């Protein structure tokens with residue numbers, strides 16, 4: 001009895017001392033043990049203002065800050081839907097550290113249902129990082145995310161799927177930037193996320209001032225980051241959403257942000273050589289293979305007709321490999337991606 005009486009005040013003192021301080025992100029105040037949502041403003045500049053819906057789940061116990069970013073491309077629904085659900089499922093009283101959820105980075109694209117581009121300035125948000133405070137709307141969104149999300153997090157997951165015109169099989173990117181400690185943690189994040197096809201990409205810029213991509217903006221600032229892809233063609237299928245939810249829960253276990261034993265991809269299919277195949281012509285695209293198929297060098301992947309039904313181009317596989325994505329709708333402009341082929345490597349990593 002004596003022991004119990006003595007231990008209670010000590011425990012309370014310990015709990016208070018360990019409780020993380022409130023966090024302020026883009027004007028949103030998140031106290032320990034709470035879930036807080038709001039919009040981070042992107043002020044007007046050369047064009048109109050917009051805003052970014054964000055949820056901050058702040059645990060009662062110390063731990064890392066994990067940023068989950070969806071909706072860079074507004075027609076990519078499975079990540080948006082997964083985070084919409086997880087925002088309600090994360091329990092701040094059980095969490096160690098903080099999860100920052102960016103529900104829809106690119107609201108103009110989401111609202112107008114555009115692929116690749118923000119319809120206000122026709123720029124691709126995942127090509128303008130770290131952004132500019134005085135640029136056009138896409139550059140200002142990138143700047144707001146760099147300052148408020150990326151610079152405040154320890155780890156980042158940039159969540160994508162095939163865009164509204166892309167049929168895709170799930171895979172993730174391990175982006176290496178010649179920083180061994182960052183690269184190793186990023187690699188472990190891809191294995192924890194759980195997608196067995198992992199594209200190794202060491203061609204991203206190293207300059208934090210010209211980081212171009214969202215996750216590369218984090219990595220070049222010393223924060224391990226991955227990009228994951230699950231879903232496509234505007235799909236709301238549960239299968240693609242489940243993959244993402246499961247990956248995020250396991251990542252939380254990997255970082256000890258929640259209890260439980262993490263699992264890892266047992267037999268990763270590392271893809272060292274990969275190529276985005278682009279169309280030489282504008283016209284009507286007809287795919288000839290399905291996502292996830294294994295193709296040989298020279299396999300016909302798609303034909304492109306003119307607007308009168310005459311074939312004007314073919315797209316063939318440049319090497320044997322797996323089809324990570326292929327367009328699933330007819331419109332194609334010269335220079336745009338048609339398919340992404342990856343060649344699995346036999347080497348262990």
Ligand SMILES: [Zn+2]
Nearest residue numbers: 073076160161
């Ligand atoms: Zn995307």
